[in-house]
Structure formats: C-alpha cells, structure tokens
Amino acid sequence: MSCEKLREVEERLQKACERAGRKREEVILLGASKSVPAERIREFYACGLSTFGENRVQEFLKKYQALKDIVIDWHFIGRLQSNKVKYILGKVSLIHSLDRDSLAQEINKRAGAVQDVLIEVNIGEETTKGGVAPEELFAFYQHLLNYKNLRVLGLMCVPPYTEDPEKARPYFAKLRELKEKLESEFLVKLPHLSMGMSADFEVAVEEGATIVRIGTLLFGERR
Ligand SMILES: *Cc1c(COP(=O)(O)O)cnc(C)c1O
DSSP states (O other), rough: OHHHHHHHHHHHHHHHHTTTTGGGGEEEEEEEEEOOOHHHHHHHHTOOOEEEEEHHHHHHHHHHHHHTTTTOOOEEOOOOGGGGGHTTTTTTSSSEEEHHHHHHHHHHHHHHSSSEEEEEOOTTTTTTTTTTTTHHHHHHHHHHTTTTTTTEEEEOOOOOOOOOOOGGGHHHHHHHHHHHHHHHHTTOOOOOOEEEOTTHHHHHHHHOOSSSEEHHHHOOOOO
16 A cells, blocks of 8 residues: 555656656655654655655654664754754754754754755745745855855745645745755755645646655655
C-alpha cells in the first residue's frame, strides 16, 4: 500500500516535470513525515523514498534513533527553537526554516561543520506564520554571509492555505523571483526552492520547485 501511494505521487510528479520541460532529477521528493511512526517511514524507505522532513525536534530524535540502521536523508522543515538547535545538528542535511538572526547565530555557533539552510519567506505576509518578510530578505541574506558555518542554499515557503492550487501559483512565482533577484544581486547560485505540498506540488514544480514536501498524499490524513 505504501509503495502504491509512492508510485501515484511519483507519476504525478513526473508528469508535472514533463509539462514544465524539466527533468525529474531536478526535483527532490521529500516525505513530510510528522506524526508518521518510524515503522511506516521504514516501509516507504523500502519502496524507494529516502528523503524525509520532520517538524518537531523530540519526535525527530526518536525516529532518528529508531531508523539508524537505514540511510535516510533527514531534513528539518518546521519552526525551530534556538535552544533545540544543538540536538539536530549533524543529523539533518538541510534546515528549511531559518527565519531569524537569533536562530542563525545559534546554528553558526554550534555547528561543527557547515550547516546547509534555506531561508523561510513569509510569502503571504501572514501574521500567524514564520518566515522572513519579503522586503527584509535581502538584508537578512546579506547579514547571513557573516556566518562561516552556515550556507544558504535557497528559499522555502508555505503559502496561505487554499483549496485551489492555482491560487498558490502567484506565491510560488514570487518566491522564484525573489531567489533570482538574490542570485543576481549577490552573484551567487542558489540551487533550491522548497515549495509545494500535497494540494499544490504540481503547480510548484511548474513554477520551479526543487524540493516538494508531501505528507497527506503519501501517508494519509494526520490526526
Ligand atoms: C506538514 C507539512 C507539509 C506537508 O503537508 P501536506 O499538505 O500533508 O502534504 C509540508 N511542509 C511543511 C512545512 C509541513 O509542516
């Protein structure tokens, strides 16, 4: 059953890549596995999914321990408290949710090696959501260049919730434009755009996503 779900998502992802004239290898499928037990993650791993993202540090650490015998590429995709940073460094390859200087400072201070991160942008400018305001992004990016143990690989967003994936398209396009502007302003290449979830990942791929974060479609509804 897990393999069937993965195959369905994989097929849709492939078609979206074709429509967009992109190669399937350009997009990482990340299983957003919050509330999914370790043994289900193991099933999906056996089906061929190897990148998973967690939102809560305690829950992540339990699964990390339980699944140490297999080679999972773990990402951290949720809000991160500075005092918990030390627990995940060295265990996650990418933190998607860097959104403030205090967190950057803590990562920089604690990291034994360079930690890859994405800047989360509050693309819908919602007061309830984390993320850097779009108009603060350039100054924030510039400031982060001071931190030697931190490498920014791109941007991440969670656009305002909507039933209609087409309504998310302008937000995805805006995130891509922000990334391109950063690249030309700072003469850098930022390889990643983490955007698109179960309801809208195909539109996100059409707008340039390089990481789609899928929970519900793979693992079912969360309780
Ligand atoms: C839960 C979560 C997802 C996956 O959401 P679905 O709609 O279940 O696919 C993606 N990104 C983040 C940051 C999440 O917290």
